[in-house]
Amino acid sequence: MVDQKLLLDIIARYEATYFAVNRQINSLFREAMPEGLTVEQYSVLRYLRKQGKTNSSELADTFCVGRSSITALTTRLFDKQLIERQQDSKDRRVTYLKLSPAGEQLTDQSEIKIQEMLALHIQHFDEQEALQFITTYEKLAKVMSGTYGIEGGETEQ
Template sequence: MANERMTEIVERYERATYMINRRLSSKVKEGLPNDITPEQLFILRYLKRNNDVSSSELADLLCVGKSTITSVISRMVNKGYVVRTPSQEDRRVVYLSLTEEGDRQHSRIEETIYHIIEPYISKIGEAKAFEYIAVLEHISEVLMMDLE
Protein backbone atom coordinates (compact mmCIF):
# COMPACT_ATOMS: atom_id res chain seq x y z
CA MET A 1 0.00 0.00 0.00
CA ALA A 2 2.80 2.43 0.88
CA ASN A 3 4.33 1.67 -2.50
CA GLU A 4 1.17 2.87 -4.28
CA ARG A 5 1.13 6.07 -2.19
CA MET A 6 4.80 6.70 -2.92
CA THR A 7 4.18 6.09 -6.63
CA GLU A 8 1.39 8.67 -6.53
CA ILE A 9 3.64 11.14 -4.68
CA VAL A 10 6.47 10.70 -7.17
CA GLU A 11 4.15 11.06 -10.17
CA ARG A 12 2.48 14.18 -8.77
CA TYR A 13 5.84 15.67 -7.83
CA GLU A 14 7.24 15.06 -11.31
CA ARG A 15 4.17 16.47 -13.03
CA ALA A 16 3.99 19.58 -10.84
CA THR A 17 7.71 20.39 -10.91
CA TYR A 18 7.84 19.81 -14.65
CA MET A 19 5.02 22.27 -15.28
CA ILE A 20 6.41 24.85 -12.85
CA ASN A 21 9.93 24.59 -14.21
CA ARG A 22 8.81 24.54 -17.80
CA ARG A 23 6.41 27.46 -17.65
CA LEU A 24 8.01 29.71 -15.05
CA SER A 25 11.54 29.07 -16.27
CA SER A 26 10.39 29.92 -19.77
CA LYS A 27 8.85 33.20 -18.57
CA VAL A 28 11.94 34.07 -16.53
CA LYS A 29 14.23 33.21 -19.43
CA GLU A 30 12.21 35.51 -21.72
CA GLY A 31 12.69 38.30 -19.18
CA LEU A 32 16.45 37.89 -18.94
CA PRO A 33 18.89 39.82 -21.09
CA ASN A 34 19.85 37.72 -24.12
CA ASP A 35 23.44 37.40 -22.97
CA ILE A 36 22.61 35.86 -19.54
CA THR A 37 22.18 32.09 -19.26
CA PRO A 38 20.43 30.38 -16.33
CA GLU A 39 23.86 29.25 -15.06
CA GLN A 40 25.15 32.81 -15.19
CA LEU A 41 22.05 33.99 -13.34
CA PHE A 42 22.71 31.44 -10.60
CA ILE A 43 26.33 32.59 -10.37
CA LEU A 44 25.34 36.27 -10.17
CA ARG A 45 22.95 35.46 -7.34
CA TYR A 46 25.39 33.22 -5.52
CA LEU A 47 28.25 35.72 -5.72
CA LYS A 48 25.93 38.48 -4.50
CA ARG A 49 25.16 36.47 -1.35
CA ASN A 50 28.53 34.84 -0.64
CA ASN A 51 32.16 35.88 -0.19
CA ASP A 52 35.35 34.03 -1.09
CA VAL A 53 33.68 31.82 -3.70
CA SER A 54 35.87 29.52 -5.76
CA SER A 55 35.21 28.01 -9.17
CA SER A 56 35.27 24.55 -7.59
CA GLU A 57 32.49 25.55 -5.20
CA LEU A 58 30.36 26.78 -8.10
CA ALA A 59 31.09 23.66 -10.15
CA ASP A 60 29.90 21.49 -7.25
CA LEU A 61 26.75 23.56 -6.73
CA LEU A 62 25.86 23.52 -10.42
CA CYS A 63 26.85 19.86 -10.84
CA VAL A 64 29.18 20.64 -13.74
CA GLY A 65 32.84 19.98 -14.41
CA LYS A 66 35.57 22.44 -13.60
CA SER A 67 36.29 23.09 -17.28
CA THR A 68 32.63 23.99 -17.83
CA ILE A 69 32.56 26.41 -14.91
CA THR A 70 35.85 27.95 -16.04
CA SER A 71 34.30 28.63 -19.44
CA VAL A 72 31.15 30.16 -17.91
CA ILE A 73 33.20 32.33 -15.54
CA SER A 74 35.47 33.47 -18.38
CA ARG A 75 32.44 34.69 -20.33
CA MET A 76 31.22 36.56 -17.24
CA VAL A 77 34.68 38.10 -16.73
CA ASN A 78 34.69 39.21 -20.39
CA LYS A 79 31.27 40.84 -19.91
CA GLY A 80 32.64 42.72 -16.91
CA TYR A 81 30.32 41.03 -14.39
CA VAL A 82 32.88 39.01 -12.42
CA VAL A 83 36.45 39.53 -11.28
CA ARG A 84 38.97 36.86 -10.30
CA THR A 85 41.13 37.62 -7.24
CA PRO A 86 44.05 35.35 -6.23
CA SER A 87 44.10 34.32 -2.57
CA GLN A 88 46.76 36.04 -0.47
CA GLU A 89 47.43 32.80 1.43
CA ASP A 90 47.50 30.34 -1.47
CA ARG A 91 48.19 31.60 -4.99
CA ARG A 92 46.63 28.45 -6.45
CA VAL A 93 43.25 29.53 -5.08
CA VAL A 94 41.27 32.17 -6.96
CA TYR A 95 38.19 33.83 -5.53
CA LEU A 96 35.34 35.17 -7.62
CA SER A 97 33.29 38.26 -6.89
CA LEU A 98 30.89 40.60 -8.64
CA THR A 99 32.08 43.81 -10.23
CA GLU A 100 30.00 46.97 -9.96
CA GLU A 101 28.56 46.14 -13.38
CA GLY A 102 27.79 42.59 -12.21
CA ASP A 103 26.05 44.03 -9.17
CA ARG A 104 23.99 46.40 -11.36
CA GLN A 105 23.09 43.56 -13.72
CA HIS A 106 22.09 41.41 -10.73
CA SER A 107 19.79 44.16 -9.41
CA ARG A 108 18.11 44.65 -12.80
CA ILE A 109 17.56 40.92 -13.23
CA GLU A 110 16.22 40.44 -9.71
CA GLU A 111 13.66 43.20 -10.27
CA THR A 112 12.60 41.63 -13.58
CA ILE A 113 12.24 38.17 -12.02
CA TYR A 114 10.26 39.60 -9.11
CA HIS A 115 7.75 41.16 -11.49
CA ILE A 116 7.42 37.88 -13.41
CA ILE A 117 6.97 35.57 -10.41
CA GLU A 118 5.16 37.79 -7.88
CA PRO A 119 1.72 37.66 -9.56
CA TYR A 120 1.71 33.85 -9.36
CA ILE A 121 2.90 33.77 -5.76
CA SER A 122 0.35 36.37 -4.68
CA LYS A 123 -2.43 34.20 -6.15
CA ILE A 124 -1.55 31.31 -3.82
CA GLY A 125 -1.00 33.53 -0.78
CA GLU A 126 1.96 34.04 1.51
CA ALA A 127 1.21 31.13 3.84
CA LYS A 128 1.07 28.53 1.06
CA ALA A 129 4.05 30.13 -0.66
CA PHE A 130 6.14 29.79 2.50
CA GLU A 131 4.99 26.18 2.95
CA TYR A 132 5.91 25.38 -0.64
CA ILE A 133 9.30 27.07 -0.34
CA ALA A 134 10.02 25.26 2.94
CA VAL A 135 9.40 21.91 1.24
CA LEU A 136 11.59 22.87 -1.72
CA GLU A 137 14.36 24.01 0.61
CA HIS A 138 14.15 20.73 2.51
CA ILE A 139 14.39 18.75 -0.73
CA SER A 140 17.37 20.91 -1.71
CA GLU A 141 19.08 20.15 1.62
CA VAL A 142 18.51 16.42 1.12
CA LEU A 143 19.96 16.65 -2.39
CA MET A 144 22.99 18.58 -1.10
CA MET A 145 23.66 15.79 1.41
CA ASP A 146 24.19 13.48 -1.56
CA LEU A 147 27.09 15.73 -2.67
CA GLU A 148 28.88 15.32 0.65
Protein backbone atom coordinates in the same frame (compact mmCIF):
# COMPACT_ATOMS: atom_id res chain seq x y z
CA MET B 1 5.44 5.38 5.57
CA VAL B 2 3.49 5.95 2.36
CA ASP B 3 2.17 2.84 0.60
CA GLN B 4 3.82 1.87 -2.71
CA LYS B 5 0.93 2.77 -5.04
CA LEU B 6 0.46 6.19 -3.46
CA LEU B 7 4.23 6.74 -3.50
CA LEU B 8 4.40 6.05 -7.25
CA ASP B 9 1.48 8.42 -7.83
CA ILE B 10 3.17 11.15 -5.77
CA ILE B 11 6.43 10.67 -7.68
CA ALA B 12 4.64 10.93 -11.04
CA ARG B 13 2.80 14.07 -9.92
CA TYR B 14 6.04 15.57 -8.59
CA GLU B 15 7.89 14.91 -11.86
CA ALA B 16 5.11 16.44 -13.97
CA THR B 17 4.78 19.46 -11.69
CA TYR B 18 8.54 19.97 -11.42
CA PHE B 19 8.87 19.91 -15.20
CA ALA B 20 6.03 22.42 -15.71
CA VAL B 21 7.19 24.81 -12.97
CA ASN B 22 10.87 24.60 -13.92
CA ARG B 23 10.06 25.32 -17.56
CA GLN B 24 8.07 28.41 -16.55
CA ILE B 25 10.69 29.65 -14.09
CA ASN B 26 13.41 29.30 -16.73
CA SER B 27 11.19 31.29 -19.08
CA LEU B 28 10.77 34.02 -16.43
CA PHE B 29 14.53 34.10 -15.89
CA ARG B 30 15.16 34.44 -19.63
CA GLU B 31 12.70 37.36 -19.79
CA ALA B 32 14.47 39.11 -16.91
CA MET B 33 17.96 38.61 -18.32
CA PRO B 34 19.66 40.78 -20.88
CA GLU B 35 20.30 39.39 -24.35
CA GLY B 36 23.26 37.04 -24.60
CA LEU B 37 23.18 35.69 -21.04
CA THR B 38 22.21 32.06 -20.37
CA VAL B 39 20.19 30.84 -17.38
CA GLU B 40 23.31 29.02 -16.14
CA GLN B 41 25.43 32.17 -16.38
CA TYR B 42 22.76 34.17 -14.57
CA SER B 43 22.52 31.50 -11.85
CA VAL B 44 26.27 31.88 -11.23
CA LEU B 45 25.89 35.67 -11.05
CA ARG B 46 23.05 35.29 -8.51
CA TYR B 47 25.18 32.90 -6.46
CA LEU B 48 28.11 35.34 -6.46
CA ARG B 49 25.72 38.13 -5.49
CA LYS B 50 24.68 36.19 -2.39
CA GLN B 51 28.11 34.75 -1.50
CA GLY B 52 30.26 37.79 -2.19
CA LYS B 53 33.18 35.82 -3.58
CA THR B 54 34.04 32.20 -4.20
CA ASN B 55 36.36 30.03 -6.27
CA SER B 56 35.74 27.83 -9.30
CA SER B 57 35.85 24.60 -7.31
CA GLU B 58 33.08 25.77 -5.00
CA LEU B 59 30.99 26.85 -7.99
CA ALA B 60 31.50 23.47 -9.67
CA ASP B 61 30.42 21.67 -6.49
CA THR B 62 27.46 23.98 -5.93
CA PHE B 63 26.13 23.61 -9.47
CA CYS B 64 27.10 19.91 -9.77
CA VAL B 65 29.16 20.40 -12.91
CA GLY B 66 32.77 19.76 -13.84
CA ARG B 67 35.47 22.33 -13.23
CA SER B 68 36.12 22.68 -16.95
CA SER B 69 32.45 23.63 -17.49
CA ILE B 70 32.63 26.24 -14.73
CA THR B 71 35.89 27.60 -16.13
CA ALA B 72 34.31 28.05 -19.57
CA LEU B 73 31.21 29.67 -18.06
CA THR B 74 33.15 32.05 -15.80
CA THR B 75 35.50 32.96 -18.65
CA ARG B 76 32.46 34.09 -20.66
CA LEU B 77 31.23 36.14 -17.69
CA PHE B 78 34.71 37.64 -17.26
CA ASP B 79 34.86 38.50 -20.98
CA LYS B 80 31.47 40.25 -20.61
CA GLN B 81 32.98 42.17 -17.66
CA LEU B 82 30.32 40.83 -15.27
CA ILE B 83 32.77 39.18 -12.86
CA GLU B 84 36.27 39.91 -11.63
CA ARG B 85 39.09 37.56 -10.70
CA GLN B 86 41.03 38.16 -7.50
CA GLN B 87 44.10 36.18 -6.43
CA ASP B 88 44.35 35.08 -2.83
CA SER B 89 46.99 37.17 -1.06
CA LYS B 90 48.38 34.13 0.81
CA ASP B 91 48.11 31.44 -1.86
CA ARG B 92 48.68 32.67 -5.42
CA ARG B 93 47.26 29.40 -6.80
CA VAL B 94 43.81 30.32 -5.49
CA THR B 95 41.70 32.72 -7.54
CA TYR B 96 38.44 34.11 -6.24
CA LEU B 97 35.57 35.21 -8.41
CA LYS B 98 33.28 38.08 -7.52
CA LEU B 99 30.78 40.32 -9.25
CA SER B 100 32.11 43.37 -11.03
CA PRO B 101 30.21 46.65 -10.64
CA ALA B 102 28.50 45.88 -13.98
CA GLY B 103 27.57 42.41 -12.67
CA GLU B 104 26.15 43.93 -9.48
CA GLN B 105 24.08 46.40 -11.49
CA LEU B 106 22.81 43.68 -13.82
CA THR B 107 21.79 41.35 -10.97
CA ASP B 108 20.15 44.21 -9.04
CA GLN B 109 17.98 45.09 -12.04
CA SER B 110 17.21 41.47 -12.92
CA GLU B 111 16.35 40.51 -9.32
CA ILE B 112 13.67 43.19 -9.21
CA LYS B 113 12.15 41.88 -12.44
CA ILE B 114 12.26 38.27 -11.23
CA GLN B 115 10.71 39.12 -7.86
CA GLU B 116 7.91 41.04 -9.57
CA MET B 117 7.22 38.14 -11.96
CA LEU B 118 7.29 35.49 -9.22
CA ALA B 119 5.06 37.64 -6.99
CA LEU B 120 2.39 37.57 -9.69
CA HIS B 121 2.26 33.78 -9.31
CA ILE B 122 2.73 33.50 -5.55
CA GLN B 123 -0.12 35.93 -4.90
CA HIS B 124 -2.51 33.12 -5.89
CA PHE B 125 -1.68 31.42 -2.57
CA ASP B 126 -2.96 32.62 0.77
CA GLU B 127 -0.36 33.20 3.49
CA GLN B 128 -0.80 29.75 5.07
CA GLU B 129 -0.51 27.96 1.70
CA ALA B 130 2.61 29.94 0.77
CA LEU B 131 4.30 29.22 4.11
CA GLN B 132 3.38 25.52 4.02
CA PHE B 133 4.64 25.23 0.45
CA ILE B 134 8.01 26.81 1.17
CA THR B 135 8.45 24.83 4.40
CA THR B 136 7.78 21.56 2.56
CA TYR B 137 10.01 22.55 -0.36
CA GLU B 138 12.85 23.50 2.01
CA LYS B 139 12.44 20.12 3.75
CA LEU B 140 12.74 18.36 0.38
CA ALA B 141 15.94 20.31 -0.34
CA LYS B 142 17.40 19.26 3.03
CA VAL B 143 16.40 15.62 2.57
CA MET B 144 17.95 15.54 -0.91
CA SER B 145 21.16 17.23 0.24
CA GLY B 146 21.49 14.87 3.20
CA THR B 147 21.20 17.64 5.78
CA TYR B 148 17.69 16.90 7.02
CA GLY B 149 17.70 16.15 10.72
CA ILE B 150 21.14 17.69 11.26
CA GLU B 151 20.32 21.32 12.02
CA GLY B 152 17.61 22.94 14.07
CA GLY B 153 16.66 19.82 15.99
CA GLU B 154 14.56 18.40 13.16
CA THR B 155 13.67 14.76 13.46
CA GLU B 156 13.00 12.41 10.61
CA GLN B 157 9.51 10.94 10.45
